Amino acid sequence: MGKCTTITNYPHILHGADYNPDQWMEHPEIIEEDMRMMKLAGCNVMSIGIFAWATLEPEEGRYDFSFLDFIMDKLNENGIKAILATPSGARPAWMAKKYPEVLRVNEMRQRNLFGARHNHCYTSPVYQQKTAEINRRLAERYKNHPALLMWHISNEYGGECHCPLCQAAFREWLKEKYHNDLDELNYQWWTKFWSHTYTDWEQIESPSPIGEMKLHGLTLDWKRFVTYQTGKFIENEIAPLREITPDVPVTTNFMRFFDGLDYFKLCKLIDVVSWDSYPEWHRSEGCVEAAQTTAIMHDMHRSMKGQPFMLMESTPSLPNWHEINKLKRPGMHILSSIQAVAHGSDTVQYFQWRKSRGSSEKFHGAVVDHCGHENTRVFREVAQLGEILGKLDEVAGTFTPAEAAIIFDWENWWALDSAECLELHNKRYIEAIHRHYAPFWEMSVNVDVIDSETNFSKYKLIIAPMLYMAKPGVEEKIERFVAGGGTFVSTYFSGVVNENDLCYLGGTPCGKLKEVFGIWAEEIDTLYPEENNSVTFNGKEYTAEHFCELIHANEAETLGKYDSDFYKGMSAVTKNTYGKGAAYYIAFCDDGAFTKDFYSRLIKDLKIGRALEADLPYGVTAHVREENGQRFVFVGNYNDEPAELELGDTKYFDVTNGNEIFGMVQLDGYGVKILKAE
Amino acid sequence: MGKCTTITNYPHILHGADYNPDQWMEHPEIIEEDMRMMKLAGCNVMSIGIFAWATLEPEEGRYDFSFLDFIMDKLNENGIKAILATPSGARPAWMAKKYPEVLRVNEMRQRNLFGARHNHCYTSPVYQQKTAEINRRLAERYKNHPALLMWHISNEYGGECHCPLCQAAFREWLKEKYHNDLDELNYQWWTKFWSHTYTDWEQIESPSPIGEMKLHGLTLDWKRFVTYQTGKFIENEIAPLREITPDVPVTTNFMRFFDGLDYFKLCKLIDVVSWDSYPEWHRSEGCVEAAQTTAIMHDMHRSMKGQPFMLMESTPSLPNWHEINKLKRPGMHILSSIQAVAHGSDTVQYFQWRKSRGSSEKFHGAVVDHCGHENTRVFREVAQLGEILGKLDEVAGTFTPAEAAIIFDWENWWALDSAECLELHNKRYIEAIHRHYAPFWEMSVNVDVIDSETNFSKYKLIIAPMLYMAKPGVEEKIERFVAGGGTFVSTYFSGVVNENDLCYLGGTPCGKLKEVFGIWAEEIDTLYPEENNSVTFNGKEYTAEHFCELIHANEAETLGKYDSDFYKGMSAVTKNTYGKGAAYYIAFCDDGAFTKDFYSRLIKDLKIGRALEADLPYGVTAHVREENGQRFVFVGNYNDEPAELELGDTKYFDVTNGNEIFGMVQLDGYGVKILKAE
């Protein structure tokens, strides 16, 4: 049962929350209530110590672990595991006052005051030393504590610092990257433009609104450096933990498509990927788009390490920082939590267990509200979910097989977003990812979300929307993948620049890709938002909007053509048979109708496995986890109305009640079924 | 006739303007023209000396009162009184240059340059000393001048300073408030959150975008401190005046719902409340909403001291700083001026008498335009109003009786606006105040607008929309008020936090209020702007939008229920009989239709007195002032079309022409009638 060695060696799905008892130490009766209610809610884990530095080290060098000792013991007594955080997410006021260097300098070159969180310089030797020291003490103190399950490194890393220490570190990073050769840097950043040639490394400064914002190579390298430097900081945090508790796994919580950090790089430093999920459910247009967007995130965080991930934060009710903070409707909490498990999460965790009494997150939905008791709708739904999760021990640790993958590449995103062209302030990259992902969700097909540096060999089908940046080796990887029998789909504005945002010469897509796809892209037209064109494909007319590339099919076969404007009749969709595989090129931005039909056909042609072969009603999807012949199918209905689906003759067990299930199945509005194949 | 002791001992309604002859001293013929035209316009008062510091003290320590001597005498010769201003609203350039400390430091911690107005540090000892000195000299010089009617302290106080002197003063204020106990401060600000515990008072800094913005307790205390420190500055200004001219009343001009200062605190420092009114009349949707919004302001400024107030500034024509500066239509000037009197103003004053020739307010509507003569539409209307006001001596000093009150609480507003929840950037508090006020305006009922610290005992009905913050004692005050026979109306999101924005534990509304209202509010749902729900009340369906609280009626009777969504059937309007009184709870945000019907019923049930018992056509309202058996009813028509109303058999005199008036009465578009009961 369950292999579970991958994550925490704990043979159950984890159910729990961030827990901040340090806020409640003046109220011991509340701590007691917490223990009672945690068990009532079916919780088996709590993340503790996040932001507790001021409690743990109230003055420099004086450590006080009494609160943590008490809570660790208390949790253990109650059979609850602890994910213990390192406290670096915010620093004590005394530290900021004594060592201003630990505070950030913003891009305007102003040193911040004490306050907020994420307000520390990653380069500061003082901050690194203080962090390593407190982490070491935590590890030493709790290394043998039975409650200790895992390390939670800091919290939601993010942000950047432009202080002199960071400038110096950035220059060292650049010297390393460019082999100590300024000419190479000047060429790659194309500094001859606007007379920006650097003749001394000391002349280089991080991007700034009062300095340089127009050298895209600099901007890109700065973003890379920020990820690198954050990684160095993470390594510094982890070192004492790995040394003292080599068997305790380490995670840090990511945040979906967070612009500031390339998570595909950082995930290599930790043992388990976890992330914080706060979708806008119940927008007036319904929940399907939010469900798909969230599914992409789950798939991406899972694909990072190709193993189960953790849903580290979510809310059982509502967040407090959305523009409109709407209540989760009955059922949605269970549905959205099981969605995470369906996509490979081995946990369902919340921010937070008990609502804060004060400060800026006091209205963030939590398991226990300010009223303090369990007689609330939210608590009841959490407890009901706890019961369901308790029946999923077999699911813990199972794999999430995928034959198709979509490439979302962080550096490509950064480069696209800062590119000055097309629609200047909106390249619609994330929308493109969503548009090319949605058909798989609708067809109940598992998909990996990978970056362009991931190994391609395990997939039948790879889709790379707007792969503007072709990093070194990517051209060859695509060529080998297709030649070897894979199917690759690319779109407009692909293969345009190298890893430093320097344009490829010789036409796009770059180099060999012109042969692989059998096309040449001459120009790209951008339409005003109120305009469109259309493309006829397979006898049907589809909307083309925003971006229409004007391509020439050379070896490729034309599958679709533009219907109007001066490029009427030019190729809009092509297929090129290359080696043992095929390469498709979609030259236009569609509105979702085209991609739906295009991929639904491709899934059938390539015989890509689906969770359910059934025709699913709108808003219903299924995903699969499996291992050792066991196969779990998670079916969810994202409509607020009931839906029916036909399972046919295949028989399943309903995991939550053990009943056999087949034929016509009814799902409640926001209903979910967990099926185990017989 | 007229008691008039309350304000200025001047037995007439004041009619006048800000007058800045210092701008025109190079043109003596213009000063002469001013005197002639003031009399022609029926003006009897001018506010002078505002912003005159550079003229009065052209270099440090050299005072030159010649211009002021001249003008005071000139006014006196022409039978016009002077409201003499202290000049602190702007400082001379030499002072800023010599003592940079008098200039403000902004929240980014940057010292301002000389320029603008309101650009002074309230803490600066230099600025306080300079201000006290010039005020003392003004008082000494003019204490016996026959024109001197009143002191106008500075001008439109506002803004804040973050300089080191202010930081130190803020820390002292905090030590006082928190009994020198950092633990108490840490608990109230809930600083354990994000590791913000302060271990030394010196660690505390005022809120800043480059520092702390997330501790709501800090933000709130800072705002309180700004009001406190401004008050200290005002006291410093007033001290020499009170010492030298103890009988001359003191005012300073307020500005409607000005976010920066709690006027309910500051009004205690002055003798008479005055304010500056610049509504956007004639927006394309008509004038009724502007009329109601302005009425609320008049009522609030009157309620502050429960005595007649002053309309210190308004424009006879148009402002110049609105987004769209539209001309007041014929009639509107008289109507809007008489509106002020109807709500308790004993003055109608303008900014300004004569349009400036240059600088940023040169196009602000004034009595005398750049053309310089009286043959303008604006001048004629001002003169016509002057004639009417001349007939209202009996009105001066009369009271404005009110049996109902609406609570608008500044600190509640600050806390609500910074709260992170619901609709993140719009809590719609001001809209709620308006929605609960409008029905009284439409029914011609006088209303007081008070804060939660005001004495409740004089009212039959008190309404507290969104009283999120229940300050110490408020819970008990409401309980006593209802138990004693009062009717109290509360709404969603009430009784949530204490005075430091710390959530009450045990469920909302806090403490005893759950019993008084007989309900418990479990959750609150926020809808997207394009969504709504509805509530059935008394057999009729009403729109619910933005905020729907999910409440449980315990002892309370349910009067209205939600019609749809998952909380269909839950209580939306409740009534609880408690002691000798009743407490209503409105759980949802309506669109105005519900409140209209709800209050119109309540007014009848509670027999709350109306200015006129008649059914008034849309856009027509009436308000009453009375004293010693005399009763004046002011009727206004805010439509651009004529309107009729039926006075029935009650007979009145029309004050402007002495005619008897009864039965069917016709009002012109933007017409006004001033009736005196027989």
Place this chain on the structure above:
Amino acid sequence: MGKCTTITNYPHILHGADYNPDQWMEHPEIIEEDMRMMKLAGCNVMSIGIFAWATLEPEEGRYDFSFLDFIMDKLNENGIKAILATPSGARPAWMAKKYPEVLRVNEMRQRNLFGARHNHCYTSPVYQQKTAEINRRLAERYKNHPALLMWHISNEYGGECHCPLCQAAFREWLKEKYHNDLDELNYQWWTKFWSHTYTDWEQIESPSPIGEMKLHGLTLDWKRFVTYQTGKFIENEIAPLREITPDVPVTTNFMRFFDGLDYFKLCKLIDVVSWDSYPEWHRSEGCVEAAQTTAIMHDMHRSMKGQPFMLMESTPSLPNWHEINKLKRPGMHILSSIQAVAHGSDTVQYFQWRKSRGSSEKFHGAVVDHCGHENTRVFREVAQLGEILGKLDEVAGTFTPAEAAIIFDWENWWALDSAECLELHNKRYIEAIHRHYAPFWEMSVNVDVIDSETNFSKYKLIIAPMLYMAKPGVEEKIERFVAGGGTFVSTYFSGVVNENDLCYLGGTPCGKLKEVFGIWAEEIDTLYPEENNSVTFNGKEYTAEHFCELIHANEAETLGKYDSDFYKGMSAVTKNTYGKGAAYYIAFCDDGAFTKDFYSRLIKDLKIGRALEADLPYGVTAHVREENGQRFVFVGNYNDEPAELELGDTKYFDVTNGNEIFGMVQLDGYGVKILKAE
């Protein structure tokens, strides 16, 4: 043939581009390709050396002209002329590092870091000296080079600096302007307002958001100073060039209605006006508005010196910095290039010859794309245009006659835009210019665009929309013009302030203009955007929107009246016969329908010459150039559909093919015809 002495002594229309071979020196084969392709494209000129400072002076005092020597020779060998740039548009990194004073200080008083372009202090002695030095060396080195055709001073001057050096220079400029008399400055800036009287020149600082923004006189003078100081910098740049190469003409490239600099002042410093044109063609509403807007710009840049101008930059394809970067449709490149020639340009030049490989302009449309070859749609259209331009030698140097002029005055614009009144953030001045210009374009009438300081005597008709600021002498000029037989059209909000934004006393329009127009403007009403009024003129009803002035016709005849609101029946259009001429006053802002009818009548009445007497279809226009009896008519069709027009019996030659042409003529969509009168 061709007089051509006015511009460059080069007897052909110039066709070329910015050329930056310094970016490609590592690729000598690309330079060779460039030469081959330039000839293929029919190019005869290249602008070189823009932003080349870091290449020319790689370290302080070490000059390296090898690249420039090579390119100048290369161009010459290939029969291509060089417009040689001075490199001051951006400075080398070493200079910024060594002499921080060369970098700008922004209005927040922060010194910029190195980066961007336009980032230099115009006052810095170091920067002036460095610039003069490199300019001198360029002139010395290439003074006899056969390729040298012209000097291109810096690039797109713009921006301002608030450093202490600039503050001191500003004060000196003010002392000069105000005769060393602070009282005069105080009066003109109306500093008594808000106590701003300056008692020492040192107290004056440039406008700043953290200082003074409300003294419009200061703001205006600062803008004037920025133009002045930029002019001083330009003079410093030009001095060595004029000394060493007195016969080589000098230009610098302007940018349409660029807010930061008064081009009517700067044009006096250079020999030839050039400008950079990047219209948004093909917006979804069609190309006519863009064509008219661009026509105004061409006319303005031509009118500045009353001689042919240069189109210095344009794109053959698309820009990269528009919000939506749409491809030029086939034909548009030729049409828009010939439009420039039609309005008086003797050049068609591009930014740039070859697309950069990296940095922020790498996607800006260029003649040669990243693919590197000539087999592109864009290259083919450029080459086709090159062929046409090669047939226009006779056009080079010809005049563009105009009997009508529209006044666009920079200082008036600055003053209007900062005026606080009307619609606060939109005075709609540029729209007004467009509205009063469009009828002439539609009637194929040549128009000059002048400022209020231009000589009026050569025109039959002068139009001054919103001439808010009447500078000294303008009142008299208008009076003399009309009295002498001219026709002058003015509008609402004219003659309000003097050159320092100080209101005229005595009513508007100021002084004698009340007699010339025979009216007095009492008030001005601003409507909400969703409101309007209407005006009946000549039996037809026209929309009035945004601004409606309430005027009194004294001597003037009323031609149109308002139809509604309280000013129904008041004059809205008047005509006053004055001396031998006539003065029209249009009191309202129309939507384009009124101006169209009004001017079409006036053009006929005044017998103003048209390029073609024909009735032109919508979107088709014609403009004329002529000299020595030769007359060229340029006809353009800005519709994407073909259009027909009737030339009647007049016979022309089609310049591109030598055919005779008359009667009905067909124009392709975006088609153009160049006709030579027989």
